Amino acid sequence: MAGASLLTLLDDIAAVLDDVALMTKVAAKKSAAMADDVSVMTKVAAQKTAGVLGDDLALNAQQVSGVRAERELPVVWAVCKGSFVNKLILVPAALLIGHFAPWAVTPLLMVGGAFLCFEGFEKLAHKFLHAPHEDAAQHESHALANANPAVDLVTFEKDKIKGAVRTDFILSAEIIAITLGTVATAPFGQQVAVLAGIALIMTVGVYGLVAGIVKLDDLGVWLNNKTSSVARAMGSGILRAAPWLMKGLSVAGTAAMFLVGGGILVHGVPVVHHAVEAAGAAAATWPVGPLWGVLVPNLLNAVVGVVAGGLVLAAVTLVQRLRRKSITA
Template sequence: MAAGSLLALLDDIATILDDVALMTKVAAKKSAAMADDVSVMTKVAAQKTAGVLGDDLALNAQQVTGVRAEREIPVVWAVAKGSLINKVILVPLALLISAFAPWAVTPLLMVGGAFLCFEGFEKVMHKVLHAAHEDAAEHESHAKANANPAVDLVAFEKEKIKGAVRTDFVLSAEIIAITLGTVATAPFLQQLTVLAGIAVIMTVGVYGLVAGIVKLDDLGVWLRGKGSQAAQAMGAGILRAAPWLMKGLSVAGTAAMFLVGGGILVHGVPVLHHAVEGAGAEAAAWPAGPVWHVLVPNLLNAVVGVLAGALVLAAVVLVQRLRGKAAAS
C-alpha cells in the first residue's frame, strides 16, 4: 500500500515536472516570438525614422560649428546628454498617449509630418533668400569670437548647447512619434522596448557620427603632418571632402524631410494614399517596373511634402505679420 502510494506520488511529481517543462518551452517560444516581434518592429521603426536621421546629423554637426577644436567633443557630449534627457521625457509621454489617447497618434503624426515639411521648405527658402556672403559673414563672426580673449567662450558654448538641445527635442519628438505610430497596436511591453531601443540607438548613432564628422578636419590635418606620402594624400583628400560631406548631408536631410513628412501626410489622408498607391501600381507596368514602382510613390510623397511645407510656411508668415501689425497698433 505504501509502495503504491509512493509510486503514485512519484508519478504525480513526474507529471508536474512534465507540465513545468512544457510550460517552460511554451514560455520560451513566446519570449522568442516576442523578441522577434520587437526586433522586426525596431527595424521598421528605424527605417521610418531614418529620414529624420540625415537632417538630425547635418543640423547637429552645424550646431557645434564655431566652437574651438579642443572643445568640440565636450560640446557634442553635452548635447548628447541633453538628447537623452529629451527622450527620457518623450518616451513616457508617448506611452501615456498610446495608453489613454490612442486616437491622438494619427493626428500627432500628421502634425509632425507637416512640421517636417515646413522645416524642409524653410531651409530651402533660406538658401534661396539669403546670399552666400551672409553665411560666410556668420562663419567669420564665429571665428573672431574664438580668437578674441575678451569673449566669454563658456557662455558662447552654453548658448550653442541650449540651441542644439532645443533642436534635438523637436527632432526627437518626430522620431518618437513615428516610432509610436509603428508600435501603436503592440502590447505595452513591446511598445516600451521598441521606443526605448530606438531612443538609445538614434542618440548613440547620431551623436557618435556627429563627433566623427566634426573631427574630420582634425583627422585630415593630422594625416597631412605624417611623413608618408599616402597619409598626406589621404589627409588632403579628407580636408577637401569634409565640406562636401556636410553639404551632402544637408541636402540629403532636406530631401528626407520632404519624403518622410509627405509620406506621413499621404498615409494619413485615405484619398491621397490610394491615389499614390494606384500610381505606383501603374508605374510597375512600365519598363524597369520595379524601379518605377518604388520611385513614383516616393516622388509623389516628396511633391506633397513640398506643397505642404509651402502652405505651412505661408501660414506661419501670415500669422507673424498679423501679430506684428497688432503689436504696432
C-alpha cells in the same frame, strides 16, 4: 502500501516537472517570438525614421561648426545629454498617449509630418527669407569669439547648445511619434521595448556619428603631417571631402524631410493615399516596373511634402508679419 504511495508521489512529481518543462518551452518560444516581433518592429521603425535621422545628423553636425577644435566634443556631449533628457520625457509621454488617447497618434503624426515639410521648405527658401549679411554676421561673431582668449567659451556656447537641444527635442518628438505609429497596435510591453530601443539607438548613433564627423578635419590634419606620402594623400583627401560631406548630409537631410513628411501626410489622408498607391501600381506596369513602382510613390510623396511645406511656411510668414505690424502699430 507505503512503497506504492512513494511511487505515486514520485510519478506526480515527475508529471509536474514535465508540465513545468513544457510550460518553460512554451514561455521560451513566446519570449523568442516576442523578441522577434520587437526586432522586426524596431527595424521597421528605424527605416521609417531614417529620413528624420539624416536631418538630425546634418543639423547637429552643423551646430558644432565654428567651435574651437578642443571644444567640439564637449559641445557634442552636452547636446547628447540634452537629447537623452528629451527622450526620457518623450518616450513616457508617447506611451501614455498610445495607451490613453490612441486616437491622437495620427493627428500627432500629421503635425510632425507638416513640421518636417515646413522645415525642409524653409531651408530651400532660406536665401530669400534671410539677408546674406545676417549669415555673415553670425559667422563673424563665431570667429571673433574663437579668436578672443578673454571670451568664456563655455558661456558663449550655452546658447548654441540650448538651440541644438531644442532642435533635437522637435526631431526626437517626430522620431518617437513615427515609431509610436508603427507599434500603435502592438502589446504595451512591445511598445516600451521598441520605443526605448529606438530612442537609445538613435541618440547613440546620431551623436556618435556627429562626434566622428566633426573630428574628420582633425584626422585629416594629423595624417597630413605624417612623413608617409600615403598618409599625407589620405589626409588631403579627408580635408577636401569633409566640407562636401557636410553639404551632402544637408542635401540628403532636406530631401528626406520632404519624403518622410510627405509620406506621413499622404498616409494620413485616405483619398490621397489611395491615389498615390494607384499611381505606383500603374507605374509598376511600365518597363523596369519594380523600379518605377518604388520611385513614383516616393516622388509623389516628395511633391506633397514640398507643397505642404510651402503652404505652412506661407502661413507662418503671414502670422509673423501680422504680429510685427500689431507690435509696431
